[in-house]
Amino acid sequence: MKIMIFIGIILLAVAASTMIQQHFARKSSVNYIAMPIGIVLAIIPQTNSLIESFSSEVFMGLIVAPLLFFEGQRTRLYSVLRSWRAILGLTVVMIILATTAAGFGIYLSLGVSLPMSFILVAILTPTDATATESVTHGLKLPKK
Template sequence: MQVVIFIGFIVFAVAFATIIQQRFLKRISVNYIAMAIGAAIALVPQTNSLIESFSSELFMGLIVAPLLFFEGQRTRLYNVLRSWRAIVGLTVIMIILATITAGFGIYFTMGLSTTGFYSSCNFNANRCYSNRICNTWIEAA
């Protein structure tokens, strides 16, 4: 039931933002108005218990997938084929940058290194001497 209420809040916010933008604030993008309405809904404490907690699967399925589908429908194939090298190049560069950033982020926040992690864990004896993450790793195995 919370998912239905959550979707209802989103549909209400989008419809209300569209009406406000078309009637009163034609120079402001509807996205900014929708963000303001969403922030106003989030500030009301009673709505926080009604709205589903954030679920990435729900967000991807209900929000991102339809947006990508309709954006793909509007994009002309000629424009994509004309700039496919730039698209692929940017994609590869962004994947490499995201991987490096995630690796360094995990390294600095958790203090992991390959030599320290494996040297502190004794997987055969199911013991861990100094690494908290090792206990979780052993219990999962």
């Protein structure tokens, strides 16, 4: 029964963040709306006791791995080889710089511990095509 309540709470949080994004914040990613909702759920002691312990191995095996596999299946090798410089610049340079700047920014401005600030930044930083598409959803980006 505890797992059913846990899944129901998570589904309600996802539905709420999606509805808020669609009605009020069309230009922002649903990820940036779901984060505060998750933080509020984590702060409330009653919901905290209902949440099951997190298993990173199960999450990686059942959710992340299939997402990355199917995203890789849709990506054409020719387009990857043609724009390898842009891909390298986005995945390595931009992610390292953005993560470092935002991590220290959260640490200095909010007073959150340094490891926790880097965890928050790592959650919000898009590191693959699926995450980048999610964050840039609804935005007009220049071709370059």
